[in-house]
Amino acid sequence: AVVSTQSGHYGRGKTVICSVAxxxxxxxxxxxxxASRTDPLSVGLRGLNALAKKLKQRRIDxxxxxxxxxxxxxxxxxxxHDPIGIEAKELKETNSMVEEFMxxxxxxxxxxxxxxxxxxxxxxxxxxxxxxxxxxxxxxxxVKGVEIRCGTGKDLARSLENAVIPGDPFFNILLRIxxxxxxxxxxxxxxxx
Numbered sequence: 001a002v003v004s005t006q007s008g009h010y011g012r013g014k015t016v017i018c019s020v021a022x023x024x025x026x027x028x029x030x031x032x033x034x035a036s037r038t039d040p041l042s043v044g045l046r047g048l049n050a051l052a053k054k055l056k057q058r059r060i061d062x063x064x065x066x067x068x069x070x071x072x073x074x075x076x077x078x079x080x081h082d083p084i085g086i087e088a089k090e091l092k093e094t095n096s097m098v099e100e101f102m103x104x105x106x107x108x109x110x111x112x113x114x115x116x117x118x119x120x121x122x123x124x125x126x127x128x129x130x131x132x133x134x135x136x137x138x139x140x141x142x143v144k145g146v147e148i149r150c151g152t153g154k155d156l157a158r159s160l161e162n163a164v165i166p167g168d169p170f171f172n173i174l175l176r177i178x179x180x181x182x183x184x185x186x187x188x189x190x191x192x193x
Contacts, residue, residue, distance in 0.1 A: 063154035119192035
């Protein structure tokens with residue numbers, strides 16, 4: 001498990017999980033949002049959420065991309081089985097909170113494996129995509145008068161953050177969806193090579 005030390009750094013250690021509740025994302029969000037709740041579970045969730053926000057900001061400051069990954073649910077006609085509607089799944093802060101701690105755990109495990117097995121650790125990464133991979137994204141944005149820079153991950157992250165057209169809330173989401181198509185597939189590699 002990943003644990004925080006007095007100095008604010010993270011390490012790993014053996015732990016025992018004593019679960020006090022099983023919550024859906026929505027139930028956990030209600031506990032976080034209700035400031036009148038002062039029970040240990042609600043207070044703990046608020047603390048975890050605050051830490052998750054700091055972790056996410058640290059990743060973004062380092063150039064992490066926030067790409068669209070909204071889930072959609074299709075409404076299907078019961079007789080014809082044709083789609084009759086679409087509904088976007090609302091993502092809550094708790095979704096992001098869980099994602100941040102999963103990323104943190106995965107990164108810690110990868111660092112530990114690489115340290116303990118420097119010549120034979122099998123790790124996963126996304127190679128940097130060729131700039132030509134972004135042509136569709138850059139051209140689609142340019143049609144609307146928006147410039148997308150993709151020289152570095154930070155450039156792309158900043159460009160996507162600023163790619164907003166007033167009155168068109170879906171434009172930024174669409175650009176983020178297109179940007180996921182520009183990325184390379186993850187590859188597995190041996191750290192000793």
